[in-house]
Amino acid sequence: MKHHFTIHPNFKHKLLFQVGFMLVFCVHLFSQSSQSIDSIQKQYELGQYEDQERLNLLTELSTNHYDPAQAIYFSDKLIENAQKVDSTIYIYYGYLHKGNAFLKKGDLEEALDSYFKGAEIVADKKSLTNLGMINIAIADVYSNIGDHQNAVIYYKKAISINSEIGTDNNLAIAYENLGDEYLNVSKPDSAILMFNQSGPIFKRLGFTEGIAMNIGNKGIAYAMMGQDDLAKEEINHSINMFEDMGGYQNAVSVFLTYMSELYMNQGNWKRALEYAQKSLAIAEKYGLKDEISSANLQLSKIYEYSGNLKASLISYKNYSAYKDSVNNISAVQQMANLRTEFEVAQNQKEADLKMAQKQIEVNLLSTSQRNQKIAIIAIAIVLVLIIVLAISLYKRNRFIEKTNKIIEKERNLSDKLLLNILPEQTAQELKDEGKVVAKKFDSVSVMFTDFKGFTKHSEGLSPVELVKTVDFYYSKFDSIIKSYGLEKIKTIGDSYMAAGGLPFPSDNHASKLVLAAIDIAEFVQNASKENPNDEQRFEMRIGINTGPVVAGVVGTNKFAYDIWGDTVNIASRMESSSQPGKVNISDNTFKLIKEEFNCTYRGEIETKNRGKMKMYFVDGLKTQDQHAEISPA
Incomplete structure (x- = not known):
């Protein structure tokens, strides 16, 4: 039976070749054609290197490793080593590669977090090359969450920048990914126009990965236009090229699913089944969530059309489970089972008729x-x-x-x-409108905390002990923040972030946040003194800054309430410039709380990427009566 060819909504594998291509032109690294990733990894693990050579090896591994989990690990090592030698450009590469690996795994929230950190560094350096590159990465995330309008905007920004500075490699990538985005909204004619721009550039530069992706993408466009034979020829050619190169499981899995779709189109169920099963095996081996979901959905359709409704139900359940797994809510799986059983029952009735x-x-x-x-x-x-x-x-x-x-x-x-x-007001807006509009707040106080020597001390703890220790502190922090009517924003590893003055503006948010910070510092100090079981305890730095921020919700599935702006960056600098057991505040915060708290002026202190800034240590409240005026909400 012939059926209409449909584009898979999770056809996202663009950055697999983007960053690898970028590094060929940006730094002199080991050639992947002469040395496999496995041999480079062994070379890194066995050798002792100078700083520059170590950074080069880590960049190659974080860029081109075929296992996303390993790519994330080497990206973290690259960031760590780059920070030791204060290499801004390699820190940027580390965050970019980390975001790419998370995007490949389907962890969009983590990908966005890495890209935001990389974008901050790009803004500091004002590098057009890196700006063009990060625009492609941001556009790819928008594409993954289904925001077609913003994806097209950022791809076109990247095309404009790279055309202006003549960066052919990233220009070709921007064209290719924009074409892929047009495929996602079933516009194969527009996609072909973009592929015809990128393909010649890839060939001129000799970029094999780009050529293979371009051929496969054209095959998908031909399939959408009903040219099945030409589509099979192009997609098979692309699969063979990727398999010869090795290490491109994401692209291979996606194209195998499309080959299955084409054979099902022509009624060749046996070949369709073989391609879908091979796609699923590759996706499961490397933990590629989107590809696992797509392959299971394709298997479900094959079994349904061939009359094996029981097998179709099992595959559809697996598709639903992976599709909803990012929400981490077990009830969703129960509802998926109910829906699929009902749909299969209806299909069985139709089959009987x-x-x-x-x-x-x-x-x-x-x-x-x-x-x-x-x-x-x-x-x-x-x-x-x-x-x-x-x-x-x-x-x-x-x-x-x-x-x-x-x-x-x-x-x-x-x-x-x-x-x-989410905050109650934000959650209600999300339910009512289906989205949350970002809001600007003119005056918000932001606090960061960080444990001194956390990475070093935590290496000796088991995973269970480490989680128990972090939970011991963060549970108390949550209680303190809530008692003052403040808002916890998020935790990033051993860093805790909270804010006052949102989502509802208030006049005394700076005073409340300083009081909460003092309570937190006292709790951490007392926990170290009163430790009868001799459990792992830490010292902690605290920093606070006040100013305008933009607040909103990031993501569509694994969403989170977050804030952005220079105020947040300066608050982070206040924390990193603080001392264990101390609450370090900026001049902006000091002006708001100086009548209520005793503070010690530290002078103008040099901060990373910010120059000299005035800082103060908070010594405590001036009087007990004033403490009562700003007591917990």
Whole structure:
């Protein structure tokens, strides 16, 4: 049976070749054509190197490693080593490669976090080359979350910048990824125009990965235009090129799924099944979430069209489970099971009806005597089907009633979980409008905390002990922040971030946040003194700054409430310039709380990428009466 070719919504593998291509032109590293990633990794693990050579090896590994988890690990090592030698450009590469690896795994929140950190460094350096590159990365994330409009905007910005500075490699990548975005919204003609721009550049530069991706993308465009034979030829060519190069499992898995779709289009179920199973095996081996989901959905369609509804149900459940796994809510899986069972039951009824109709049509072609017998049989079948349909409708109504009750219960649970993630006003806006509009706040106080020597001390702890120790501190921090009516923003490793003055503006947010910081510092100090079980304890630095910020929600699935702006960056600098056990505040915060707190002026202190800034240590409240005026909410 012939069916309409459909583009897979999670066809996202652009950055797999972007950064690798960028580094060929930006730094002199080891050639992947002469040395495999495995041998480079062994060379790194066995050798002792000078700083520059170590940075080069880590850059190659974080850029081109075929395992996303390993790429993340080497990106972190690159950032760590680059920070030791204060190499801004390699720190930027580390965050960019880390974001690429998370994007490859489908962890969009982590990818965005890495790109934001890289973008901050680009803004400081004002490098057009890096700015063009990070615009491509940001556009890719927008593409992954289905925001077509913003994805196109950022791809076109990247094209404009790279055209201006003549960076052909990134210009070709921007064209290629924009073409892929047009495929995602079923615009193959526009996609072909972009691929015809990028393809010649890839060939001129001799970039094999880009050439292979360009050929495969054109194949998909041809498939969408109904040119199946040409599509198979191009996609197979691309798969063979990637398999010859090795280390491109994401692209291979995606293209294998498309080959399966093409063979299913032509009614070749056996070949379609082989390609889909091979795609799933590769995706599962390397933990590629989007590709696992797509392959299971394709298998479900193949089994359904070939009449194996039981196998179709199993594959569709696996597709639903992976599709919703990022939400980390077990109830979603239960609802997925209910929906798929109902849909398969409906498909079974339709299949029964079709089989009965085919049988009737075949029998009507025989002799008149046989026709009379068939007519009697057909009437009996129709009567039976009417009875079955009536029973099915009754059961369906009962099923819908039961499902609605489950949905209501899960909706209440989801609302409760949502309030644990977002402020109440923001959560309500998300439910009512389906999105949250970013808001600017003119005066917000931002606090960062960080444990001294956390990485070194935590290496001796087991994962269970490490989580228990961090939870011991953060649970108390949450309680203190809540008691003062403040807002916890997020935790990043051993760093804790909170703010006052949002989502509802207030006049005394700086005083409340300083009081909360003092309580937190006292708790950390007392925890070190009163430790009868001799558990791992840490010293902590605290920094606070006040100023304007922009607040909003990041992501569409694994979303989070976050704030941005120079105020946040300066608050981070206040923390890194503080001392263990001290609350270090900026001049902006001091001006708001100087009448209520005793503070020690530290002078103008040099900060990274910010120059000299005035800083103060908070010594405590001036009087007990003033403490009462700004007591916890």
